[in-house]
Amino acid sequence: MNMENAFSYNTSYVGEDSPVHRMDPRIKLGLVLGTTLLSVFLQNVAWLVTLVVMLLALSAISGTLKKMTKFLGLFFLFAVLTVAIMTLLTRNFIYSLEYFSPFFLRFGVMVTAGMLFAFTTSPNHLSQALQKMYFPAPLSFTLTVTLRYIPTLANEAETIFNALRLRGVYPSNWDVIRKPSYLYRGMIIPLFIRILKLSDEIAIAAESRAFNGGNGRSSLKNIKIGRNDLFFSLTMIMFCFVLMVMDKGTFSLI
Amino acid sequence: MFKKTSNTGKWMVHFGNFTTRDLAFIGMIVALMFIIEMVIMLGVAAITPFPGAKSIGQAFFISIIIAVGLAKVTKVGTFTIIGIIMGVVAGLIMPAFLPLLPAAILGGLAADTVTKIFYGRYGSRNSLVVACGVNQMVETLLILTIMVVFGFSTEIINPIMILITAILATVLGAAGGLIGSKIATELQSAGAIGN
Numbered sequence: 001m002n003m004e005n006a007f008s009y010n011t012s013y014v015g016e017d018s019p020v021h022r023m024d025p026r027i028k029l030g031l032v033l034g035t036t037l038l039s040v041f042l043q044n045v046a047w048l049v050t051l052v053v054m055l056l057a058l059s060a061i062s063g064t065l066k067k068m069t070k071f072l073g074l075f076f077l078f079a080v081l082t083v084a085i086m087t088l089l090t091r092n093f094i095y096s097l098e099y100f101s102p103f104f105l106r107f108g109v110m111v112t113a114g115m116l117f118a119f120t121t122s123p124n125h126l127s128q129a130l131q132k133m134y135f136p137a138p139l140s141f142t143l144t145v146t147l148r149y150i151p152t153l154a155n156e157a158e159t160i161f162n163a164l165r166l167r168g169v170y171p172s173n174w175d176v177i178r179k180p181s182y183l184y185r186g187m188i189i190p191l192f193i194r195i196l197k198l199s200d201e202i203a204i205a206a207e208s209r210a211f212n213g214g215n216g217r218s219s220l221k222n223i224k225i226g227r228n229d230l231f232f233s234l235t236m237i238m239f240c241f242v243l244m245v246m247d248k249g250t251f252s253l254i
Numbered sequence: 255m256f257k258k259t260s261n262t263g264k265w266m267v268h269f270g271n272f273t274t275r276d277l278a279f280i281g282m283i284v285a286l287m288f289i290i291e292m293v294i295m296l297g298v299a300a301i302t303p304f305p306g307a308k309s310i311g312q313a314f315f316i317s318i319i320i321a322v323g324l325a326k327v328t329k330v331g332t333f334t335i336i337g338i339i340m341g342v343v344a345g346l347i348m349p350a351f352l353p354l355l356p357a358a359i360l361g362g363l364a365a366d367t368v369t370k371i372f373y374g375r376y377g378s379r380n381s382l383v384v385a386c387g388v389n390q391m392v393e394t395l396l397i398l399t400i401m402v403v404f405g406f407s408t409e410i411i412n413p414i415m416i417l418i419t420a421i422l423a424t425v426l427g428a429a430g431g432l433i434g435s436k437i438a439t440e441l442q443s444a445g446a447i448g449n
Contacts, residue, residue: 029346036352040403103401110352118347126346138277142339145281146288147347153285188437192322193446195282202282203275211274 019228020062020120025129027229028121031236032113038240039109047247048105054239055112064119068112075111079104123147128223141211145202153195160190272335276327283323284339290315291344306411306419309394313426314433317386321434324376324385326447330366332376333385337362353400361393382438383431390427394420 020028035051042048059065079100086096121129123144131140164171164186171182272280294312324332337358345355365385373381398416441447 032346032352114346114351123347126342130342138272139335139338141274142277142281142284142335143342145278146284146339146343149282149285150288153282154289157289184433184437188318189440191286192437192441193444195286196279196326196441196446199279199282200275202278203273206274206278 016063018062018120020058020116022228023120023232024223024225024229025117025121025125026133026223027225027233028117029129030233032117034236034240035113036110038243039106041244042106042247043102044247045101045105047243048102048109050243052105052108052112055109055116059112059116059119062116062120064116067119068115071115072108072111075108125223128219132223141206145199149198152198153191156194157187157191160187160194271329271331272327276329276332277335279326280323280332280335281339283319284336284343287316287319287336287340288343290319306394306398306415306423309390309397309419309423310426313390313394313423314430317390317427317430318434318437320389321382321386321431322438322441322447324382325435325438325442328375328377330370330375333362333365333369333389334359335362337389353397357393357396357400360396361389364392365389379432379435382435383428386431386434387424387428391420391424394423 035055039048039051042051056065059068082104083093083096083100086100087093090096127140127144127147130143131137169182169186171179171186176183291312294315295308320333320336323336337360340362341355341358344358345352365388368388369376369381369385372384376382376385395416398411398419402411402416438447
Protein backbone atom coordinates (compact mmCIF):
# COMPACT_ATOMS: atom_id res chain seq x y z
CA MET A 1 0.00 0.00 0.00
CA ASN A 2 1.37 3.41 -0.93
CA MET A 3 1.06 5.46 2.25
CA GLU A 4 1.67 8.77 0.47
CA ASN A 5 -1.32 8.24 -1.80
CA ALA A 6 -3.47 7.01 1.08
CA PHE A 7 -2.99 10.24 3.01
CA SER A 8 -2.71 12.77 0.20
CA TYR A 9 -5.38 15.43 -0.21
CA ASN A 10 -6.68 13.40 -3.11
CA THR A 11 -8.52 11.29 -0.55
CA SER A 12 -10.31 14.38 0.66
CA TYR A 13 -10.38 17.46 -1.59
CA VAL A 14 -11.65 16.80 -5.11
CA GLY A 15 -10.44 19.65 -7.30
CA GLU A 16 -13.33 20.15 -9.71
CA ASP A 17 -15.03 23.31 -10.84
CA SER A 18 -18.63 23.34 -9.71
CA PRO A 19 -20.98 25.93 -8.14
CA VAL A 20 -20.41 24.22 -4.75
CA HIS A 21 -16.62 24.38 -5.18
CA ARG A 22 -16.83 28.09 -6.03
CA MET A 23 -18.91 28.86 -2.95
CA ASP A 24 -17.28 30.78 -0.09
CA PRO A 25 -15.91 28.32 2.54
CA ARG A 26 -17.60 30.33 5.31
CA ILE A 27 -21.00 29.72 3.73
CA LYS A 28 -20.21 26.00 3.47
CA LEU A 29 -19.08 25.98 7.10
CA GLY A 30 -22.41 27.60 7.99
CA LEU A 31 -24.18 24.84 6.04
CA VAL A 32 -22.32 22.14 8.01
CA LEU A 33 -23.13 23.79 11.35
CA GLY A 34 -26.72 24.58 10.39
CA THR A 35 -27.60 21.10 9.11
CA THR A 36 -25.89 19.45 12.12
CA LEU A 37 -27.89 21.57 14.56
CA LEU A 38 -31.10 21.09 12.58
CA SER A 39 -30.65 17.31 12.61
CA VAL A 40 -30.71 17.39 16.43
CA PHE A 41 -34.03 19.26 16.44
CA LEU A 42 -35.77 17.17 13.77
CA GLN A 43 -37.65 14.21 15.25
CA ASN A 44 -39.40 12.88 12.17
CA VAL A 45 -37.45 10.29 10.19
CA ALA A 46 -38.93 11.50 6.86
CA TRP A 47 -37.53 15.04 7.29
CA LEU A 48 -34.16 13.69 8.35
CA VAL A 49 -34.11 11.61 5.15
CA THR A 50 -35.04 14.78 3.18
CA LEU A 51 -32.06 16.58 4.74
CA VAL A 52 -29.68 13.73 3.80
CA VAL A 53 -31.08 13.66 0.24
CA MET A 54 -30.59 17.44 -0.06
CA LEU A 55 -26.94 17.09 0.98
CA LEU A 56 -26.43 14.16 -1.40
CA ALA A 57 -27.97 16.25 -4.20
CA LEU A 58 -25.45 19.03 -3.46
CA SER A 59 -22.60 16.49 -3.60
CA ALA A 60 -23.96 15.20 -6.93
CA ILE A 61 -23.95 18.79 -8.25
CA SER A 62 -20.36 19.21 -7.06
CA GLY A 63 -19.30 15.92 -8.72
CA THR A 64 -17.99 14.43 -5.47
CA LEU A 65 -20.76 11.88 -4.88
CA LYS A 66 -18.78 8.99 -6.40
CA LYS A 67 -15.78 9.61 -4.17
CA MET A 68 -18.04 10.12 -1.16
CA THR A 69 -19.71 6.73 -1.70
CA LYS A 70 -16.50 4.96 -0.57
CA PHE A 71 -16.65 6.64 2.84
CA LEU A 72 -20.42 6.43 3.13
CA GLY A 73 -19.99 2.68 2.53
CA LEU A 74 -17.91 2.41 5.72
CA PHE A 75 -20.58 4.34 7.59
CA PHE A 76 -23.24 2.04 6.17
CA LEU A 77 -21.25 -1.02 7.34
CA PHE A 78 -21.10 0.49 10.84
CA ALA A 79 -24.90 1.00 10.77
CA VAL A 80 -25.58 -2.54 9.54
CA LEU A 81 -23.32 -4.06 12.22
CA THR A 82 -25.00 -2.03 14.96
CA VAL A 83 -28.50 -3.03 13.84
CA ALA A 84 -27.38 -6.68 13.55
CA ILE A 85 -26.00 -6.73 17.10
CA MET A 86 -29.11 -5.00 18.43
CA THR A 87 -31.27 -7.56 16.60
CA LEU A 88 -29.28 -10.38 18.23
CA LEU A 89 -29.77 -8.77 21.65
CA THR A 90 -33.48 -8.01 21.31
CA ARG A 91 -34.45 -10.68 18.73
CA ASN A 92 -36.57 -8.03 17.00
CA PHE A 93 -35.31 -6.64 13.68
CA ILE A 94 -38.06 -4.03 13.15
CA TYR A 95 -37.60 -2.65 16.66
CA SER A 96 -33.81 -2.38 16.15
CA LEU A 97 -34.27 -0.63 12.82
CA GLU A 98 -36.81 1.84 14.23
CA TYR A 99 -34.68 2.42 17.29
CA PHE A 100 -31.51 3.21 15.38
CA SER A 101 -32.79 4.99 12.27
CA PRO A 102 -33.05 8.51 13.83
CA PHE A 103 -29.51 8.21 15.20
CA PHE A 104 -27.97 6.96 11.97
CA LEU A 105 -29.83 9.59 9.96
CA ARG A 106 -28.53 12.37 12.23
CA PHE A 107 -25.09 10.85 12.05
CA GLY A 108 -25.54 10.58 8.27
CA VAL A 109 -26.42 14.29 8.02
CA MET A 110 -23.27 15.20 9.94
CA VAL A 111 -21.00 12.89 7.96
CA THR A 112 -22.42 13.90 4.57
CA ALA A 113 -22.30 17.64 5.37
CA GLY A 114 -18.75 17.30 6.70
CA MET A 115 -17.60 15.40 3.63
CA LEU A 116 -19.32 17.85 1.30
CA PHE A 117 -17.28 20.60 2.94
CA ALA A 118 -14.03 18.59 2.93
CA PHE A 119 -14.39 17.40 -0.68
CA THR A 120 -15.21 20.82 -2.10
CA THR A 121 -12.89 23.08 -0.09
CA SER A 122 -9.15 23.20 -0.74
CA PRO A 123 -6.87 23.46 2.32
CA ASN A 124 -5.74 26.88 1.05
CA HIS A 125 -9.31 28.19 0.97
CA LEU A 126 -9.99 26.72 4.41
CA SER A 127 -6.91 28.48 5.77
CA GLN A 128 -7.99 31.79 4.18
CA ALA A 129 -11.53 31.41 5.49
CA LEU A 130 -10.25 30.74 9.01
CA GLN A 131 -8.07 33.86 8.83
CA LYS A 132 -11.09 35.91 7.74
CA MET A 133 -12.92 34.48 10.78
CA TYR A 134 -10.16 35.89 13.05
CA PHE A 135 -8.36 32.57 13.50
CA PRO A 136 -4.90 33.62 14.85
CA ALA A 137 -2.30 33.76 12.06
CA PRO A 138 0.32 31.61 13.86
CA LEU A 139 -2.27 28.87 14.33
CA SER A 140 -3.04 29.17 10.64
CA PHE A 141 0.68 28.57 10.00
CA THR A 142 0.59 25.45 12.22
CA LEU A 143 -2.50 24.20 10.38
CA THR A 144 -0.77 24.72 7.02
CA VAL A 145 2.28 22.76 8.24
CA THR A 146 0.01 19.93 9.40
CA LEU A 147 -1.89 19.72 6.13
CA ARG A 148 1.27 19.93 4.04
CA TYR A 149 3.17 17.25 5.97
CA ILE A 150 0.50 14.55 6.42
CA PRO A 151 1.39 12.78 3.13
CA THR A 152 5.14 13.41 3.66
CA LEU A 153 5.13 11.83 7.13
CA ALA A 154 3.11 8.87 5.88
CA ASN A 155 5.77 8.39 3.22
CA GLU A 156 8.56 8.70 5.82
CA ALA A 157 6.90 6.03 7.98
CA GLU A 158 6.68 3.71 4.99
CA THR A 159 10.37 4.31 4.15
CA ILE A 160 11.44 3.53 7.73
CA PHE A 161 9.33 0.36 7.71
CA ASN A 162 10.85 -0.72 4.38
CA ALA A 163 14.35 -0.06 5.77
CA LEU A 164 13.50 -2.38 8.69
CA ARG A 165 12.40 -5.08 6.28
CA LEU A 166 15.56 -4.66 4.21
CA ARG A 167 17.54 -5.50 7.36
CA GLY A 168 15.54 -8.71 7.65
CA VAL A 169 13.14 -7.57 10.39
CA TYR A 170 9.59 -8.71 9.63
CA PRO A 171 7.75 -8.12 12.92
CA SER A 172 4.34 -9.77 13.14
CA ASN A 173 1.61 -8.40 15.43
CA TRP A 174 2.57 -11.00 18.06
CA ASP A 175 6.24 -9.94 17.85
CA VAL A 176 5.27 -6.32 18.44
CA ILE A 177 3.23 -7.30 21.53
CA ARG A 178 5.98 -9.63 22.83
CA LYS A 179 8.86 -7.25 22.09
CA PRO A 180 7.58 -3.65 21.76
CA SER A 181 11.16 -2.51 21.12
CA TYR A 182 10.67 -3.62 17.48
CA LEU A 183 8.15 -0.82 17.10
CA TYR A 184 9.68 1.55 19.62
CA ARG A 185 13.35 1.49 18.61
CA GLY A 186 12.84 0.51 14.98
CA MET A 187 9.96 2.79 14.02
CA ILE A 188 9.00 5.47 16.56
CA ILE A 189 12.44 6.88 17.48
CA PRO A 190 13.67 7.27 13.85
CA LEU A 191 10.33 8.88 12.92
CA PHE A 192 10.59 11.39 15.76
CA ILE A 193 14.17 12.27 14.85
CA ARG A 194 12.99 12.88 11.27
CA ILE A 195 10.11 15.05 12.55
CA LEU A 196 12.50 17.11 14.68
CA LYS A 197 14.81 17.67 11.70
CA LEU A 198 11.93 18.59 9.38
CA SER A 199 10.36 21.05 11.84
CA ASP A 200 13.73 22.74 12.35
CA GLU A 201 14.16 23.05 8.58
CA ILE A 202 10.66 24.56 8.20
CA ALA A 203 11.28 27.09 10.98
CA ILE A 204 14.67 28.14 9.58
CA ALA A 205 13.24 28.40 6.04
CA ALA A 206 10.27 30.48 7.27
CA GLU A 207 12.39 32.85 9.34
CA SER A 208 15.02 33.32 6.65
CA ARG A 209 12.17 34.58 4.45
CA ALA A 210 11.19 37.18 7.08
CA PHE A 211 8.19 35.21 8.35
CA ASN A 212 6.55 37.30 11.05
CA GLY A 213 4.09 34.81 12.45
CA GLY A 214 1.77 35.20 9.47
CA ASN A 215 0.23 38.51 10.61
CA GLY A 216 -0.82 40.84 7.79
CA ARG A 217 -0.16 38.18 5.16
CA SER A 218 -1.75 38.96 1.80
CA SER A 219 -3.01 36.52 -0.79
CA LEU A 220 -3.08 36.56 -4.59
CA LYS A 221 -6.67 35.32 -4.67
CA ASN A 222 -8.93 36.62 -1.92
CA ILE A 223 -12.14 34.89 -0.94
CA LYS A 224 -15.26 37.00 -0.56
CA ILE A 225 -18.96 36.40 -0.12
CA GLY A 226 -20.70 37.09 -3.42
CA ARG A 227 -24.29 37.33 -4.67
CA ASN A 228 -24.47 33.58 -5.41
CA ASP A 229 -23.32 32.79 -1.87
CA LEU A 230 -26.03 35.02 -0.40
CA PHE A 231 -28.68 33.48 -2.66
CA PHE A 232 -27.59 29.97 -1.63
CA SER A 233 -27.62 30.92 2.07
CA LEU A 234 -31.13 32.36 1.82
CA THR A 235 -32.39 29.26 -0.02
CA MET A 236 -30.85 26.97 2.61
CA ILE A 237 -32.28 29.01 5.50
CA MET A 238 -35.74 28.84 3.92
CA PHE A 239 -35.37 25.09 3.28
CA CYS A 240 -34.31 24.43 6.88
CA PHE A 241 -37.12 26.65 8.21
CA VAL A 242 -39.70 24.74 6.15
CA LEU A 243 -38.32 21.42 7.45
CA MET A 244 -38.58 22.66 11.04
CA VAL A 245 -42.16 23.85 10.55
CA MET A 246 -43.14 20.57 8.89
CA ASP A 247 -41.51 18.59 11.71
CA LYS A 248 -43.27 20.51 14.47
CA GLY A 249 -46.55 21.02 12.62
CA THR A 250 -49.24 18.74 11.30
CA PHE A 251 -47.35 17.75 8.17
CA SER A 252 -45.68 14.73 9.74
CA LEU A 253 -45.40 11.78 7.38
CA ILE A 254 -44.47 9.15 9.96
CA MET B 255 7.01 39.97 18.58
CA PHE B 256 10.75 39.23 18.30
CA LYS B 257 12.61 37.81 21.29
CA LYS B 258 16.01 36.26 21.85
CA THR B 259 15.73 32.58 22.84
CA SER B 260 17.54 31.58 25.99
CA ASN B 261 18.76 28.27 24.54
CA THR B 262 20.48 29.30 21.34
CA GLY B 263 20.71 33.04 21.66
CA LYS B 264 19.10 33.39 18.22
CA TRP B 265 16.37 35.88 17.38
CA MET B 266 13.07 34.01 17.03
CA VAL B 267 9.50 35.04 16.24
CA HIS B 268 7.13 34.56 19.18
CA PHE B 269 3.39 33.86 19.26
CA GLY B 270 2.88 34.63 22.88
CA ASN B 271 5.62 32.34 24.11
CA PHE B 272 5.68 30.09 21.05
CA THR B 273 8.52 30.34 18.55
CA THR B 274 8.17 29.47 14.87
CA ARG B 275 10.14 26.29 15.64
CA ASP B 276 7.58 25.31 18.32
CA LEU B 277 4.64 25.95 16.00
CA ALA B 278 6.25 23.97 13.16
CA PHE B 279 6.98 21.07 15.53
CA ILE B 280 3.39 21.11 16.86
CA GLY B 281 2.15 21.05 13.25
CA MET B 282 4.27 17.97 12.52
CA ILE B 283 3.12 16.24 15.71
CA VAL B 284 -0.53 16.80 14.75
CA ALA B 285 0.18 15.41 11.26
CA LEU B 286 1.57 12.24 12.85
CA MET B 287 -1.41 12.04 15.24
CA PHE B 288 -3.76 12.33 12.28
CA ILE B 289 -2.05 9.45 10.42
CA ILE B 290 -2.26 7.20 13.49
CA GLU B 291 -5.87 8.19 14.15
CA MET B 292 -6.88 7.38 10.57
CA VAL B 293 -5.18 3.96 10.68
CA ILE B 294 -6.93 3.14 13.96
CA MET B 295 -10.27 4.52 12.79
CA LEU B 296 -10.26 2.43 9.61
CA GLY B 297 -8.95 -0.62 11.46
CA VAL B 298 -10.99 -0.56 14.67
CA ALA B 299 -14.04 1.65 14.34
CA ALA B 300 -15.19 0.16 11.03
CA ILE B 301 -15.42 -3.37 12.44
CA THR B 302 -17.10 -2.67 15.76
CA PRO B 303 -20.46 -1.03 16.37
CA PHE B 304 -19.43 0.27 19.79
CA PRO B 305 -18.61 3.98 19.32
CA GLY B 306 -16.17 4.06 22.25
CA ALA B 307 -13.88 1.53 20.54
CA LYS B 308 -12.13 4.26 18.56
CA SER B 309 -11.43 6.30 21.71
CA ILE B 310 -10.04 3.24 23.51
CA GLY B 311 -8.06 2.11 20.46
CA GLN B 312 -6.39 5.44 19.86
CA ALA B 313 -5.85 6.63 23.47
CA PHE B 314 -2.55 4.82 24.03
CA PHE B 315 -0.87 5.50 20.69
CA ILE B 316 -2.00 9.12 20.36
CA SER B 317 -0.83 9.87 23.92
CA ILE B 318 2.69 8.60 23.13
CA ILE B 319 2.96 11.14 20.30
CA ILE B 320 1.46 13.97 22.37
CA ALA B 321 3.77 13.25 25.32
CA VAL B 322 6.87 13.51 23.12
CA GLY B 323 5.50 16.75 21.67
CA LEU B 324 4.90 18.17 25.14
CA ALA B 325 8.34 17.09 26.32
CA LYS B 326 9.86 19.18 23.52
CA VAL B 327 7.54 22.21 23.75
CA THR B 328 7.05 22.43 27.50
CA LYS B 329 4.92 25.59 27.53
CA VAL B 330 1.38 25.56 28.89
CA GLY B 331 -0.94 26.17 25.93
CA THR B 332 0.72 23.56 23.71
CA PHE B 333 -2.05 21.05 24.36
CA THR B 334 -4.71 23.63 23.45
CA ILE B 335 -2.92 24.40 20.16
CA ILE B 336 -2.69 20.65 19.44
CA GLY B 337 -6.41 20.38 20.26
CA ILE B 338 -7.40 23.29 18.00
CA ILE B 339 -5.38 22.06 15.01
CA MET B 340 -6.40 18.42 15.48
CA GLY B 341 -10.03 19.54 15.94
CA VAL B 342 -10.00 21.57 12.71
CA VAL B 343 -8.37 18.72 10.76
CA ALA B 344 -10.56 15.94 12.18
CA GLY B 345 -13.75 18.00 12.35
CA LEU B 346 -13.59 19.75 8.99
CA ILE B 347 -11.24 17.84 6.69
CA MET B 348 -11.02 14.16 7.53
CA PRO B 349 -13.08 12.29 8.81
CA ALA B 350 -15.10 15.56 8.82
CA PHE B 351 -17.11 14.69 11.93
CA LEU B 352 -17.96 18.07 13.47
CA PRO B 353 -18.28 17.02 17.17
CA LEU B 354 -14.56 16.12 17.12
CA LEU B 355 -13.78 19.87 16.90
CA PRO B 356 -15.16 20.96 20.31
CA ALA B 357 -14.10 17.66 21.92
CA ALA B 358 -10.45 18.06 20.84
CA ILE B 359 -10.32 21.74 21.85
CA LEU B 360 -11.91 21.18 25.26
CA GLY B 361 -9.72 18.10 25.88
CA GLY B 362 -6.57 20.15 25.23
CA LEU B 363 -7.84 23.06 27.30
CA ALA B 364 -8.63 20.78 30.26
CA ALA B 365 -5.17 19.19 30.11
CA ASP B 366 -3.50 22.61 29.97
CA THR B 367 -5.57 23.90 32.90
CA VAL B 368 -4.74 20.89 35.10
CA THR B 369 -1.02 21.16 34.22
CA LYS B 370 -0.97 24.91 34.91
CA ILE B 371 -2.58 24.38 38.33
CA PHE B 372 -0.52 21.40 39.51
CA TYR B 373 2.82 21.56 37.67
CA GLY B 374 3.17 25.02 36.12
CA ARG B 375 4.59 23.61 32.86
CA TYR B 376 5.12 20.34 30.99
CA GLY B 377 8.38 18.46 31.13
CA SER B 378 8.21 16.27 34.22
CA ARG B 379 7.04 12.68 33.78
CA ASN B 380 4.04 13.20 36.07
CA SER B 381 2.82 16.28 34.20
CA LEU B 382 2.87 14.35 30.89
CA VAL B 383 1.04 11.34 32.37
CA VAL B 384 -1.63 13.48 34.02
CA ALA B 385 -2.12 15.75 30.98
CA CYS B 386 -2.52 12.82 28.57
CA GLY B 387 -4.94 11.07 30.94
CA VAL B 388 -7.09 14.19 31.46
CA ASN B 389 -7.19 14.91 27.72
CA GLN B 390 -8.36 11.39 26.86
CA MET B 391 -10.98 11.43 29.64
CA VAL B 392 -12.52 14.75 28.58
CA GLU B 393 -12.46 13.86 24.87
CA THR B 394 -14.05 10.43 25.38
CA LEU B 395 -16.72 11.76 27.75
CA LEU B 396 -17.63 14.55 25.33
CA ILE B 397 -17.75 12.38 22.18
CA LEU B 398 -19.88 9.68 23.80
CA THR B 399 -22.21 12.22 25.43
CA ILE B 400 -22.72 13.91 22.06
CA MET B 401 -23.59 10.49 20.58
CA VAL B 402 -26.28 10.06 23.25
CA VAL B 403 -27.61 13.57 22.59
CA PHE B 404 -27.87 12.61 18.91
CA GLY B 405 -30.07 9.68 19.84
CA PHE B 406 -27.71 6.68 19.93
CA SER B 407 -29.19 3.61 21.61
CA THR B 408 -28.89 3.83 25.40
CA GLU B 409 -28.79 0.03 25.39
CA ILE B 410 -25.35 0.20 23.76
CA ILE B 411 -24.13 3.44 25.32
CA ASN B 412 -25.51 4.08 28.78
CA PRO B 413 -23.97 6.37 31.44
CA ILE B 414 -22.15 3.42 33.08
CA MET B 415 -20.70 2.36 29.73
CA ILE B 416 -19.61 5.97 29.04
CA LEU B 417 -17.90 6.09 32.43
CA ILE B 418 -16.15 2.73 31.95
CA THR B 419 -14.98 3.76 28.47
CA ALA B 420 -13.73 7.12 29.77
CA ILE B 421 -11.83 5.41 32.62
CA LEU B 422 -10.29 2.90 30.19
CA ALA B 423 -9.30 5.71 27.78
CA THR B 424 -7.84 7.69 30.73
CA VAL B 425 -5.74 4.75 31.92
CA LEU B 426 -4.53 4.00 28.39
CA GLY B 427 -3.86 7.72 27.80
CA ALA B 428 -1.82 7.93 31.01
CA ALA B 429 0.09 4.76 30.03
CA GLY B 430 0.78 6.31 26.62
CA GLY B 431 1.98 9.47 28.38
CA LEU B 432 4.37 7.36 30.49
CA ILE B 433 5.81 5.57 27.45
CA GLY B 434 6.00 8.91 25.61
CA SER B 435 7.95 10.47 28.48
CA LYS B 436 10.41 7.53 28.35
CA ILE B 437 10.86 8.01 24.60
CA ALA B 438 11.38 11.74 25.22
CA THR B 439 14.04 10.94 27.85
CA GLU B 440 15.80 8.70 25.34
CA LEU B 441 15.59 11.41 22.67
CA GLN B 442 16.94 13.94 25.18
CA SER B 443 19.87 11.73 26.07
CA ALA B 444 20.56 11.26 22.35
CA GLY B 445 20.59 15.04 21.97
CA ALA B 446 17.59 15.17 19.63
CA ILE B 447 15.44 17.15 22.09
CA GLY B 448 17.12 20.00 23.92
CA ASN B 449 16.17 20.92 27.48
